[in-house]
Amino acid sequence: MMYRSLFPRDWLSELDRLQHEVQNAFHLSPSIRGIARGGFPAMNVGGTPQSVEIYAFAPGIDPATLDVQIDKGVLTIAGERQRQAATAEATKHIDERFEGRFRRVVSLPDDIDANAVEARYSDGVLRISIARKQSAQPRRITIQ
Amino acid sequence: MTDNTAVKKTPTKEEPALLPPVDVIEDSSGITLFADMPGVPKDKLHLHVEADTLTIEGEIDLERPEGIVASHIEVGVPRYRRVFTLSKELDSTQVSAELSQGVLKLSIPKAEHAQPRKVEVKVM
Numbered sequence: 001m002m003y004r005s006l007f008p009r010d011w012l013s014e015l016d017r018l019q020h021e022v023q024n025a026f027h028l029s030p031s032i033r034g035i036a037r038g039g040f041p042a043m044n045v046g047g048t049p050q051s052v053e054i055y056a057f058a059p060g061i062d063p064a065t066l067d068v069q070i071d072k073g074v075l076t077i078a079g080e081r082q083r084q085a086a087t088a089e090a091t092k093h094i095d096e097r098f099e100g101r102f103r104r105v106v107s108l109p110d111d112i113d114a115n116a117v118e119a120r121y122s123d124g125v126l127r128i129s130i131a132r133k134q135s136a137q138p139r140r141i142t143i144q
Numbered sequence: 145m146t147d148n149t150a151v152k153k154t155p156t157k158e159e160p161a162l163l164p165p166v167d168v169i170e171d172s173s174g175i176t177l178f179a180d181m182p183g184v185p186k187d188k189l190h191l192h193v194e195a196d197t198l199t200i201e202g203e204i205d206l207e208r209p210e211g212i213v214a215s216h217i218e219v220g221v222p223r224y225r226r227v228f229t230l231s232k233e234l235d236s237t238q239v240s241a242e243l244s245q246g247v248l249k250l251s252i253p254k255a256e257h258a259q260p261r262k263v264e265v266k267v268m
Contacts, residue, residue: 041182045216048209055206057182057219059246083178089171096165097180124182124246125206 040098041077041126045106049137052112052130056104059124066126070114077126078103161225164200164248172260174253175234181224182246189243191250193236198228200248233257 041058056077058066067078080101108130116131167178181189184202192199204222230236235255242249 042218043216044214044219046208046212046214048211048213051209053209053212055183055219057246059180059182061245083167091170092167093170093175094166094168097167097178098165121245123185123205124180127207129209 039104040081040102041104043104043106047109050132052108052132054106054128054130056126056128057124058102058126061121061124063121063126066121068119068126068128070108070117070130073108073110073112073114075106075108075128075130076103077106077128159223160221161201161223162219162221163226164202164224166226172254174251177228177248177250177252179224179226179248179250180246181243181248183219183222184224184243184246184248186243189241189248191239191241193230193239196230196232196236198230198236198239198250198252199225200228200250201225202248 041056043057044055046053046055054075058077058079058081061079061081065079067076069076069078078101081099083097083099109132111132112130113133114130118129120127164179164181166180169176169178179200181200181202183204183206185205188203188205190199190201192201202224204219204224230252233254234252236252238253240251
């Protein structure tokens with residue numbers, strides 16, 4: 001898989017991101033499959049000054065079987081999606097949904113606090129909120 | 145991630161939408177359709193059956209913290225839409241739907257007259 005930083009810091013990746021956004025603006029439906037090029041689950045990543053937010057679009061999964069890990073600044077989401085086996089006399093006309101094992105890896109910015117992570121699963125979306133370190137947050141300095 | 149503006153737009157045909165991946169399985173009793181629509185809550189899911197056209201539509205509604213700035217987007221359109229043409233032997237008045245963890249399950253039974261029947265062959 002091609003490596004691409006999800007947290008652009010340098011102007012090259014900013015340029016890359018700009019290019020993607022321009023492309024998306026012209027092609028209003030970015031993906032015909034509903035799942036974007038990155039694979040399953042599709043992910044959106046964003047941030048606020050206090051936290052980093054990761055949304056993984058992984059429908060129809062038992063949250064207990066999801067494996068979410070943070071190790072050395074790398075977030076891994078892994079799991080398996082199983083479908084019920086069709087009965088012998090049933091015919092499958094369309095077969096597009098993802099099935100099987102999946103794993104996605106995101107490299108996190110340096111200022112996150114790996115101990116302050118919250119993960120929730122609702123409506124088929126796994127949302128992971130990782131707080132940024134207190135020391136990294138903007139502070140007002142009082143002048144003596 | 146788009147701006148969560150207060151202005152609510154009614155979905156029109158012109159608005160861009162993602163095509164949700166589906167599985168369609170047919171057996172003797174009818175057709176079962178599964179569609180992946182992560183992020184769509186029950187109240188934002190719209191199903192229309194008009195004549196022989198079935199439309200599945202859903203709005204993605206994610207909880208977002210204030211002031212979030214997106215840095216990587218794969219799901220860039222907050223809407224799913226897909227249209228299917230139903231065949232005559234399906235009973236569109238009996239469609240039942242279930243939405244659980246972002247997966248929509250639609251069951252469309254076959255009309256009574258289209259159910260398979262065993263024809264007895266009499267040996268004379």
